[in-house]
Amino acid sequence: MGSMATATAAAVVSEIRVREGRIMSAYLFNRVAQAFFVLWAAFTISFVLLQAMPGDAILIKFQNPDLGLTAQQVAEIRASYAVDSPVPVQYARTIGNFLAGDFGYSVQAGVPVASLLAAHLPATLKLASLGFLLAAVLAGVIAFLSSLAPFAWLRGALQSVPSLFISIPTFWLGIMLIQVFSFRLKLVPVINPGPWQELILPVVTLAVPISAPLAQVLVRNIDEVMTRPFVAVARAKGATRLWVLWRHVAKNALLPTLTIAGVLFGELIAGAVVTETVFGLNGIGGLTERAVGSQDAAVLQAIVVLSALAFVIINLAVDLLYPVLDPRLRTKTGAVA
């Protein structure tokens, strides 16, 4: 390499970039195909499980003795909803409808599932994205401060914050926050809050447990990157600790943290259900809770697919971010050549 002719160097570099591009587009194609497979699998598994449940939404709604319907009449209603046709037929029909954008009809609410989702999704999206953002900021602040802390005791104290955060139950934190900030300090109104005011406490409640594992991974990665020789070289250039942390360590430590961030999205959905219940928010969490209670299969099916879609998109975004952050991942042949 050292004796490489000057004229060919430019050609070699541009050839490398072309090859990187080819590898990247093959990679992208694979990942998107995988994403579709995951969606299909989520749909199928949830469909089978919902079918396997004894009883269904129609039985629950109409077998109520108060309604005084005969077994014959219930069977007729079931036929009209087409829930008595063979499972493979139902499967084919449902998947066809989903592909066409029709999520079916909620038996319990008596409205199309699509309009239920439209009513409940915005609140959850706002809560989840703000919660995740705050979690990321919290994790970053904890990790950076603990790595810059001048004293061992301060460092230890900061590093134990995530363990504390992770062990707080979401419902308890939510109730405590309402108690302290709304009732005692009267900082956030509980009655008729503004559209953003009502989000403050739920977002904090959601962010705290999610920031904990993020911060733990980030702290560990920063510590690990700090021991690498290039950090010593940067220090030998005369760079301050802050300079090294910000310009050399941060990007390297962020890479493994991204993976965790993708996985934590699941936690986010679970956390949102509890948080929405505690704060009485009208989101997907509450919708899920009610749909489970009434075995509203169409609603549940749509929520599962929607969650899977969100999960797939987040993880796809994470995977596509890697090569942006780490040039070594733009080509897998780099290690061999």
Place this chain on the structure above:
Amino acid sequence: MTVIPGPFPPVLEVENLCIAYADSSGERRAVHDVSFRINPGEVVALVGESGSGKTTTAQSIIGLLAANGRVERGSIRLNGTDIARWTDRQLDTVRGARISLVPQDPGSSLNPVKTIGSQLGEIFRIHGALRSDEIEARVISLLARVGLSEPALRARQYPHELSGGMRQRVLIAIAIALKPQLIIADEPTSALDVTVQKRILDLIDELRAEYGAAVLLVTHDLGVAADRADRIVVLKGGRIQEQGATGAVLAAPRSPYTRQLLADAPSFTAPLRLAAVRPSIASAPDDIVVVEGLVREFVREGGGSALRAVDDLSFRVRRGTTHAVVGESGSGKTTTIRSIVGFDRPTAGRIAIDGIDVSGLTGEGLRQFRRKVQLVYQNPYGSLDPRQNVLQIVTEPLTNFLGLRRSDREEKARTILARVGLPEEALGRRPLALSGGQRQRVAIARALVLDPQLVVLDEAVSALDVSVQARILDLLDELQSDLGLTYLFVSHDLAVVRQISDTVSVLKDGRLVDGGTVSDVFENPRSDYTRELINAIPGRKRRAAA
């Protein structure tokens, strides 16, 4: 500022330096009363083996001791100012500007996610030495100065796109960027191929002269120190054994330790084999290894032509001799070895070991074949299971092959462990509790316990300190004559190869460029590449003087 008498005040004066590391059991002193000085433009070599305190001393000078390290006593005077107890903030003004560092391992010493240009340009930004619009031009001229082709392109590339030698040139460019008075070069070439080593050391020499910097060269290799340093400081166990002008130390070493080091350094020792041609070579030809027309191709990911790692390689090894396979990284020596031991299937060609065609073997046949051919790896830290004790490690191969009773297996393992010189009390220990030399003895015992015909030594002594290396080479030699073993010795170190081999194959880019008996190849090299390799062996100055 203290006034220093004399026409040339020293750049660096280290006096009675004591450094301790804190661990769970308290403080342990690693450097004891070390004193030396470096005059302007001088090269001083700090020579020692692992644990000698040479790196600790160097780190303390640039203020980069590990977090648990502490300067207990003594002073480090840079141009007369004691910086031993300076805070990080004070040191930041000195680091990079007046003292700089060329690190040991260029592979991990550059930030993988930043371009070469930004990492070199950074030093000007940190010290505010240049206006930001001047930096790029300066970066490119520096990259050109350290010998990189297409410097403008290199500045936009990432570290993983450069070879080890090129990365070390970048790190040298960083070290000289602000024309420091002192460059600390901490084993600057130990991770590089031999021919690259020489070029890098030449470059440091050249730039030192051009920029008038003094160099503190930290090295384990007396040969390198002999060639490059004006003065040598020999360290052992954190104490200075002796110091003085290079010629004087090498010609008349005063301390027994220096004498020992000189005797053990392969670059200085006379070859063991050249004088006595052993009877086995003279007797009837009996080739245990026959490699004919070996080719191994790898398919490149993302298209492109196949990569030919080994290209039409042929050589033979006579029973009871040592054959060296020499080459730098990418020469195909590892691929060749993997094919010979049956880990990898060649694309074309024939390999016969003791009359058995290796490429035809599968399943049980291949498993039985592995008994005959055993491997000793380079890294004695990674090749032993940390959860097994020494006896278990050596007994395990017997469990796999011979249907021996447990007590017989242990008996056999104990015999061989005693044979490789491991004390009885070490048998119950785990690898972590052993020294590097002891671990390599365990690895050798594990290879020998199955009574193999051929032992492949894959850089088996490269990771060891010279004095340990010398003992292991003695052991290998002894075992060979006692047990009639054949060695295939894979190495990048020609000095060691010359010392213990009978015949040699020199590989470059997958091809055989030179081959024959060691004396032939060393005295009448047929290829330029072999000549270059021989010239790159450090310690020529001393050999020439002797």
